[in-house]
Amino acid sequence: MKPRHALEAFSSQLCPYEREEVPKYSKVYYISPKDRKQYATPEKAEFNHGYDDERGDYIINMHDHLCYRYEITDLLGKGSFGQVLKCLDHKTGEYVAIKIIRNKKRFHAQALVEVKILQDLVSWDPEDRYNNVRMTDHFYFRNHLCIAFECLSMNLYEFIKSNNFRGFSLALIRRFTAQILNSLSLLHQHNVIHCDLKPENILLKYPNRSTIKIIDFGSSCLQTEKVYTYIQSRFYRSPEVILGMTYSMTIDMWSLGCILAELYTGYPLFPGENEQEQLACIMEVQGVPKPYLVEKSTRRKLFFDSYGNPRLVPNSRGKKRKPNSKTLAQVLRCNDQLFVDFVSRCLDWDPEKRMTPDEGMFHEWIQESSHKSVSNRQSFGTRYSEGTLTPPSSAAKLYR
Template sequence: MGLIRRFTIQLLNSLVLLRKHKLIHCDLKPENVLLKHPTKSSIKVIDFGSSCLESEKVYTYIQSRFYRSPEVIMGMEYSMAIDMWSVGCILAELYTGYPLFPGENEQEQFACIMEIQGVPEKHLIEKATRRKVFFDSNGLPRISPNSKGRKRRPGTKPLSQALKSTDDNFIDFVNRCLQWDPERRMTPEDAFNHAWIARSSSSSKKQHRS
């Protein structure tokens, strides 16, 4: 867990820098986070080919599927908050070894998110230009079986179960990255004050003093 936390701090530093310049990476995923050296924990974020200024967004459909934010899936306006969604997905995968939301297609991708995070708030659904793809005329989620015949029901899989973790701070950190509403999603700056990160910084300072 300590290594994952060190990776996270470096990712957050990268996002803080991007936010200062109002840049959205648009394709954060494990393949775009590289180790600087095989035996060290320093990382660097690569592949800015899809990146854009928040004020000059070019594409409406971005991000690799497993790490794609719900606002992009639903066809809503997006912001720098989509990168924090991807961070939450990356952390979960680093911890478990598996993608948190392994959708076979965009419909199942959305179902994977709802299975853990429940149904999005009504005001978000109303803003979605693609809501008819994911919701019926009554506003209920369209639930279709995947290739294995499995139907993912909203809110039936707690995040703690998906993460296979009992670390409440870690679970809460990931959950705050994965809020449906981008306005409520944790920012990189907020993340540095979260207990899961802050306790590491506090511990490092104590060790340094001793």
């Protein structure tokens, strides 16, 4: 209805701040119940008139509204950027995920970059073929930038957890991999670096299907407009980022290699407690980087002595990791040479020699027929057939 009609019909359900706010909207689709809203007044400027907490996060009340259109139904997650909510769009009748950015200048500036990349993704992929999340709307509400997305299912970390960390069949992993490569191919065509590829940022599109989408472009940037040096979640962080080298789109392929290993074994490939051990974990399997790479590293003194030898520091359990003491095949416990080769080519120390998404698409492991038996390893509770997933019964609640 029109705002003036909403004011007449629901004035008793509106707090003082809302009575002044409603006329600014062209249409009203939803007004929250009186006992479900955060009461605020225009005169109280502290903490955004009472709508924010001390951190600058918007105070969430279930079944309250956003922009008199979206009804908050669940909290999907939170992080340094703000919060993600599941909301019912009363204009379309569909559920969406809405990311509410913290009311702080630096988070707002980065979110504007994210919005621009998300807008570009829609224009680059109008038919939604490249496995990237779709932004459906973006708007300001009470000094918070909000970004609305299609609502998806569980992420791949939850999926691994639902299978009791026992890993999945190579047939299913290959299907996931082809879709991730599809996403990265589009990003690479347009010089976009995702910067935070990890299982938590890869979501099943539907509860019982193997279609996936890449999400969270909050750290993303153009290769020509890099802003941050400290990027990527630690287990999936490329060595060039750790060492302080110039980085490029190839860091996403490093993350992909780490993700594939985790999907197969159920556990992170390089589980460093800190950056020192993270690099030690990498060297344990991949050996010591060549001197020319160490020389390019602005942080080399943290990790290497003056002779280029690695500084081996024990972790919290007193364990020192010895470089080149394990092979990738041993760590993966996999005898499929094509899969091991694919992961290995994602994990080349030299970013310029690392496999690209397009090269990955033509790798023999991806091209190999899904009908051929590629491993004698069983899928441990997850069946893959014609792209359909059957979850273990213990994980049924995660598939709602």
